[in-house]
Amino acid sequence: xxxxxxxxxxxxxxxxxxxxxxxxxxxxxxxxxxxxxxxxxxxxxxxxxxxxxxxxxxxxxxxxxxxxxxxxxxxxxxxxxxxxxxxxxxxxxxxxxxxxxxxxxxxxxxxxxxxxxxxxxxxxxxxxxxxxxxxxxxxxxxxxxxxxxxxxxxxxxxxxxxxxxxxxxxxxxxxxxxxxxxxxxxxxxxxxxxxxxxxxxxxxxxxxxxxxxxxxxxxxxxxxxxxxxxxxxxxxxxxxxxxxxxxxxxxxxxxxxxxxxxxxxxxxxxxxxxxxxxxxxxxxxxxxxxx
Numbered sequence: 001x002x003x004x005x006x007x008x009x010x011x012x013x014x015x016x017x018x019x020x021x022x023x024x025x026x027x028x029x030x031x032x033x034x035x036x037x038x039x040x041x042x043x044x045x046x047x048x049x050x051x052x053x054x055x056x057x058x059x060x061x062x063x064x065x066x067x068x069x070x071x072x073x074x075x076x077x078x079x080x081x082x083x084x085x086x087x088x089x090x091x092x093x094x095x096x097x098x099x100x101x102x103x104x105x106x107x108x109x110x111x112x113x114x115x116x117x118x119x120x121x122x123x124x125x126x127x128x129x130x131x132x133x134x135x136x137x138x139x140x141x142x143x144x145x146x147x148x149x150x151x152x153x154x155x156x157x158x159x160x161x162x163x164x165x166x167x168x169x170x171x172x173x174x175x176x177x178x179x180x181x182x183x184x185x186x187x188x189x190x191x192x193x194x195x196x197x198x199x200x201x202x203x204x205x206x207x208x209x210x211x212x213x214x215x216x217x218x219x220x221x222x223x224x225x226x227x228x229x230x231x232x233x234x235x236x237x238x239x240x241x242x243x244x245x246x247x248x249x250x251x252x253x254x255x256x257x258x259x260x261x262x263x264x265x266x267x268x269x270x271x272x273x274x275x276x277x278x279x280x281x282x283x284x285x286x287x288x289x290x291x
Contacts, residue, residue, distance in 0.1 A: 003091075004088045004091060004092070007084070007087050007088055007091050008084035008085070008087065008088050009084065010084075010087075011083050011084045011086075011087035011088075012080065012081075012083055012084040014083075015079065015080040015083040015084075016080055019034060019076055019080060022034035022035065023035075030190055031190050033075070033190075033193065034076065036194055036197070037071065037075060037197060040194065040197050040198050040201055041068075041071070041156060041157065041201060044156040044198070044201040044202060044205050044207075045155075045156055047202075047205060047207050048155060048156060048205050048206045048207055051207055051208075052206050052207070053206050053207050053208040053221065053263045054154075054206055054263050054264065057153055057155075057206055061153040061154075061155045061206070062152055062153040063151065063152070063153070063158075063161075064155060064157065066161070066278075066279060067151075067155065067157035067158050067160070067161045068157045069279060070157070070160050070161040070162070070279070071157055071159075071160040071161075073164075073279075074160050074162060074164065074167065075160060078164050078167055079167070082167065082168075082171075086171065086175075106119065106123075106180060108120075113188060117188055117189075117191060117192060120177070120189065120192060121192045121195070121196075121245075122246075123177050123180065124174060124177045124192070125196075125244055125245050125246050125249075126249060127173045127174065127176065127177055128170065128173070128174075128244040128245075129242055129243060129244055129246070129249040129250075131169060131170055131173055132242045132244065133238075133239075133242050133255075134169075135166070135169070136238045136239040136242070137238050141169065143285075143286035143287075144163040144165040144166060144285070144286040145162070145163065145166065146163075146269065146272070146275065146285070146286065147161065147162055147163040147275070147282050147285055147286070148161055148162040148163070148166075149228060149267075149268065149269050149272070150268065150269075150272050150275040150282075151204075151228060151267060151268070152267050152268055152272075153267070154204055154205075154206060154221075154225060154228065154267060155204060155205060155206050156201040156202070156204055156205040156206075157204075158204040159197075159200040159201050159203065159204040160200075163282070163283075163285065163286060164283065165286065195245070196244070196245050199218065199219060199244075199245045200244065200245070202220070202221060203219050203220065203221055203223075203224040204221070204224065205221055206221075207221055208221060208222060208261070208263060209221050209222070210222050210223075210261070215247060216247060216248065216251055217246060217247065217248050218245065218246060218247060219241075219243035219244065219245055219246060219247045220247070222258060222261045222263070223241050223243070223247055223250075223256070223258055224241060224243070225263060225265065225267075226240055226241050226257055226258055226259070226265070227239065227240060227241040227242065228267045228268070229265050229266070229267065230265070230266040230267055230268045230269060230270075230272075231265075231266070233257055233259075236255060236257060239255075240255055240256065240257035241255065241256060241257060241258075242255055
């Protein structure tokens with residue numbers, strides 16, 4: 001028992017130390033997720049200001065500061081809080097013989113770096129896409145995901161407005177990807193990480209981008225806006241356009257839907273007026289059926 005407590009404390013303090021060193025620039029910039037998030041956010045916000053899709057939308061749109069706080073809460077504060085629990089679980093599984101190599105399916109360690117990165121990116125994105133579909137399909141999961149869909153005016157920071165329970169759902173599945181690759185997580189994984197943040201920010205941004213023929217591969221703001229549409233097509237009552245970084249999966253599994261591109265549709269879901277307006281009330285949202 002003491003060993004698990006030591007693992008928890010050590011991991012927790014390590015996460016705190018890493019974040020603090022990131023803030024004071026003691027971490028290599030290419031691995032500095034704190035300032036990397038800020039830099040990407042500012043650049044995408046500048047795009048919104050300079051080339052707004054919905055020109056009547058304010059620069060400081062509805063819930064702008066709430067979403068900015070969510071970015072740092074989900075990315076750093078909550079991640080630090082639960083870091084120790086995942087290390088304890090990993091140690092517990094290891095004690096029963098289940099290690100990072102136990103589910104190895106693909107051996108990419110001997111492949112060129114760029115191929116390894118590509119495989120890692122594709123597999124991780126598919127697992128996230130599949131998880132996203134589940135969040136919409138099952139009521140228990142949807143109750144938490146409603147926090148993300150309570151956005152009424154879209155902007156880059158809405159990317160990371162989501163209930164803390166989604167961290168609980170997504171993180172083990174991301175670990176599963178690493179296990180499928182026999183514990184392989186490329187040294188250059190920060191590239192995948194920053195690309196994913198940039199694409200996610202752009203998907204939620206008030207800019208009109210479709211990427212031409214590449215729209216069938218990469219998710220984009222026009223496509224993702226319809227994921228947040230208040231009114232869904234009858235043929236897809238659980239939702240459309242579930243892509244995270246890639247639209248590829250939606251086109252393969254026929255969940256793509258872009259009827260027009262004016263950007264003026266109503267966002268949200270039926271009953272979204274019941275969503276609490278403040279952050280702390282949203283933390284508890286979803287645990288009661290009446291939510």
